[in-house]
Ligand SMILES: NC(=O)C1=CN([C@@H]2O[C@H](COP(=O)(O)OP(=O)(O)OC[C@H]3O[C@@H](n4cnc5c(N)ncnc54)[C@H](OP(=O)(O)O)[C@@H]3O)[C@@H](O)[C@H]2O)C=CC1
């Protein structure tokens with residue numbers, strides 16, 4: 001490694017994050033082209049996953065790229081997808097050194113990109129900023145390795161762990177600053193998902209508002225028989241952002257046709273007991289290409305996801321209000337018997353936003369509590 005390598009890779013990671021939430025089914029990659037300490041080109045994956053970061057950065061660098069180093073946040077692609085391989089573009093541009101954190105998990109690329117570069121006489125260095133890059137690519141890697149998107153569950157709770165009053169009133173538990181932050185979180189996810197109970201109670205919009213985004217996240221609703229208002233906010237705004245309805249095999253044909261006519265996408269999922277099978281649903285979302293899903297409740301859907309061990313990240317936004325035992329608990333039943341079976345999370349960050357406390361937790365997969 002060279003003295004400035006970490007700085008340039010951190011910049012490439014920063015650029016890559018610009019694509020987060022809008023490059024699916026592809027990863028959000030960043031690239032910086034540097035020669036003799038001068039940055040010649042910068043690029044990141046564009047909405048829809050193309051063009052790739054490397055070709056964007058090379059285009060900006062132009063002929064100056066000959067003899068330069070390329071910092072890329074993921075192994076450059078070696079396959080002919082809808083665009084020619086980035087390895088070929090790097091070779092043709094005369095790049096002499098490629099620095100990347102690690103190889104791609106995509107079997108079409110894994111190791112082949114680096115091999116191709118080395119065969120062309122390019123120096124390849126890996127191992128830089130591995131933790132940061134793993135975090136950024138976690139959604140893409142989850143889809144490639146497990147077939148389903150990475151799921152972040154966010155809940156806005158009272159100080160006593162309730163998400164609504166007994167009558168279902170929940171607007172608002174957290175303050176305006178935290179809710180504005182939620183729109184930032186929506187924007188870096190491919191999709192926002194809620195249960196049917198939330199749609200029936202809140203009539204939510206689930207769009208990103210307050211700033212421009214290259215594309216709105218998909219809005220997903222889970223409902224066995226699509227017993228949802230067809231004159232509510234979701235149906236009314238189908239021209240602004242897609243709506244995907246995940247329903248059971250027994251949803252009435254007339255209801256399916258009505259939603260289809262409105263422009264919603266229908267995803268039929270097998271049943272598990274009386275509900276939509278949540279693991280099958282996540283696999284179906286992975287098959288559609290989603291890499292990062294942001295679930296905003298409610299408590300019943302949240303419990304299903306946790307019980308099926310599908311929650312990788314948990315965001316708790318706590319407002320300074322108490323609701324009491326008659327309020328709705330943050331989660332429905334998990335069916336746990338012993339504490340040793342309970343999903344555990346490790347605290348990643350805690351901070352104050354406005355008058356609220358925002359905690360981010362990550363699923364702990366190794367049991368460390370004896
Ligand atoms: N403070 C907060 O952060 C939030 C608060 N809320 C509040 O929570 C309440 C709604 O929560 P809740 O009633 O728990 O509803 P949910 O939003 O969790 O939706 C549950 C419904 O989803 C459908 N469903 C289908 N398959 C599944 C499955 N596998 N697992 C779970 N649900 C499935 C069912 O409806 P169907 O019969 O149609 O299949 C079920 O009744 C409202 O009062 C709302 O205001 C909601 C979101 C966030």
Ligand SMILES: Nc1c(N[C@@H]2O[C@H](COP(=O)(O)O)[C@@H](O)[C@H]2O)[nH]c(=O)[nH]c1=O
Pocket residue numbers: 156170171172173174175178179182194198199202203204205206207296297317
């Ligand atoms: N009550 C509550 C939240 N509720 C979530 O936000 C949804 C409404 O989104 P929208 O219609 O787009 O504004 C609602 O249906 C539920 O999923 N979120 C929060 O950050 N804080 C809160 O106090």
Ligand SMILES: [Zn+2]
Pocket residue numbers: 052053054076077085086087
């Ligand atoms: Zn590429």
